[in-house]
Amino acid sequence: FSDTLGRGLALLEQEIHAVRKSGQTTLAGDAAFRLYDTYGFPLDLTEDFLSSEGLTLDRAGFDHAMEEQRTRAREGQKGTVYISAGLTDLRSRFAGDRIVEWESEVLAVLVNGEPRANAVRAGEEVEIVTAETPFYGESGGQVGDTGRIETSRGDVVEVLDTVKPQPFLVVHRGRVQQGAIQAGDRVRLVINAERREAIRLNHSATHVLHSALRELLGPHVRQAGSLVTPDRLRFDFTHTSPVKDDVLERIEDVVNAHIRENAEVTSQEMSMNDALKSGALAFFGEKYGERVRVLKMGGFSTELCGGTHVARTGDIGLFKLKAEAGVASGVRRVEATTGDGALGWVRQHEKTLKEVGAILKGTDEDAVEKLEKLLAERRDLEKQLAQLQNKLAGSQSDELMSRVRNVNGVNVVASRVEGVEDKALREMADKLRDKLQPAVVVLGAVQGDRALLLVGVSKEITKTHHAGNIIKQIAPIVGGGGGGRPDFAQAGGKDVARLDEALQKVYELVEKSS
Known part of the structure; x- marks a missing residue:
């Protein structure tokens, strides 16, 4: 209990400091819930410490976070199928986020959630567990890798998704395309490197974005959820009001400035206590063990994260915000894209603007001016039409x-x-x-x-x-x-x-x- 208390107090002090720095007097409910859920820190102790500091707790936010956790727990039950299938003793080691190919042994093959002793043949859907894998299993908001698993005999399994139903278990889901696969086979695992790279850019961008949001909106901003795919990133954060357009532009500018810094991205494993002492941010909804991975970007971002990332921020290339909206009380969401995705988004909008300019018999530079003039002319014509219709109606009334x-x-x-x-x-x-x-x-x-x-x-x-x-x-x-x-x-x-x-x-x- 003393270890629990020590870890919890260290994080609570960090939270109290952030609350005071933002000029607020209430600790966010999700922060208190993370103390309770991740570290086993009693809620009544949190409330007592807050009271002694002249602060209050957002109890409604705590209750909301509790309900969200129950929902996640129900989803997590899906992982019990692997436990019931007798896979509790299996371990899958992630080879590392810089590895795109790896050789390993097939430990288990499942069909419809049941272990298959004999070979699974072409056309069948299959789940495969290997001793080691370069495939990242979906977690922390980052989607799982895709690719292929092949043997020296020419057997090929197309991997359509990779999941992590338990902290120690990575499962490759796919379909046997050619030949057959069974437990004991030596295989070569090859991820879709181009897709992984796009995911890597978007995931690293969420860290830069989080830093920019805290810098411009205040230290009360905390990650409340995320989704990282090859095409886009979605980032939910705690904030009570819509973010104005000019502030969104400044956020985008700060993110791209950090990208141009080409800051080094490093990771280090350490104890949870040491991570918190270093100022690393931990996130609501994530489960952390005694040893954690701390990801550092230059001097502006230090967070706990197990996902795949770039070597330097410059690798992200370009960051483009696409949308901002509210998703729940006190929670905002931004959507963005990076790299080639951001460049494609910009080019598509340029193309659309040029097409509008051509329709208006002008250029993309004077499209807005011409459109405003056209709308003004339309309003005048509508007034004239209304007047003529009134005259026509009057004559028909007679x-x-x-x-x-x-x-x-x-x-x-x-x-x-x-x-x-x-x-x-x-x-x-x-x-x-x-x-x-x-x-x-x-x-x-x-x-x-x-x-x-x-x-x-x-x-x-x-x-x-x-x-x-x-x-x-x-x-x-x-x-x-x-x-x-x-x-x-x-x-x-x-x-x-x-x-x-x-x-x-x-x-x-x-x-x-x-």
Whole structure:
């Protein structure tokens, strides 16, 4: 317990220092949970120490972290299949992140989670455990390697994914492409080096990004999750508000400046206590043993990490932020890409901008100016069109007044209107209804390949002539449906040829309801 207390206190002091430096008075719940979950440091002790320092604990954040851990634990149960398969005594040693090929012995072959004593042949899906492997098993947010496993006989297994279901176990998942594979075979393991390199760049970039976020947003920033693939990186971090565009630009600038420094990236194994004393950052959600790997980049980043990384930050080449958004209360997410992926992203956007410029009969440099001018012209034309439609609606309103029929004391107009948009059509119906009280006004129009029907009814007669009921009876004629209030309703349909038939039906309905 004294060892637990010592490790926990060292990390808690580090957290308290970060809280004070940021000017806050509350310790993040995920930090307290990491103390509890990773180091077995009691929550009540954390609260007592915080209280003695005049600080408080984000208990809601702690509870949220606890629930996330339970979810991960449920996912982790997937690894028990390898234990139940009798693989508890097996050990797979990772050959190292600079190794792309390695020779080793097959310790176990599984099909559908069950050990296979005899050979697994071409076409079968298989899981393979070897004594040593250059393949990195998915962990710490970094996806697993792909590649192939082959024998001197010419047997080939395509490795589609690599997982690490237990700290001591690396499992290669794939399909036998050629020949057969079985336990005891000597094999050559070859990773997809180009894919590994892309992953390496993105993973190292997450460390540089984390440093930049803490530098520009404050020491309260902590990693809350990550995903590292060949194409992109995703980094979740603790922060309470959206990051403004100008700050995102500065973050991107700082990351690229560190890349241009071409700082050396080194790693060293040491005890957990020594790692924490060195100032290394440990992450929520990660399980650490007594010995940990400390990754250092120049003088700006020191973190615990077991993933694959570049030799120097300059190898990353280019870093490009793509998006920033919130994913949970107090947690933000950025997505980015590096190297050839970043260059491809920039080129694609340049291509799009040039295409926009060409469409606007200009260049990519004046595309924004031309687009703004075009939109201004469009707004002017829309105003002119609205004015013309109002005039047209006015002239048609006068004509419709002459078509009014008195049906049992109700003034009824049911007619087609040409060249008028929705808004103007509704205004026309409202004006006619108000002028002709008590009135039932039904206007129809063809817009594109659809028929539009609007019904307006004077409020004093809605008990006997409900606009919604009228529309429900005439809309099916044009192959549509609709509804609305007692005094106003509308509908659309696809059978424009029967629009006049629907309008004529109105007079019959009013007569029956009167």
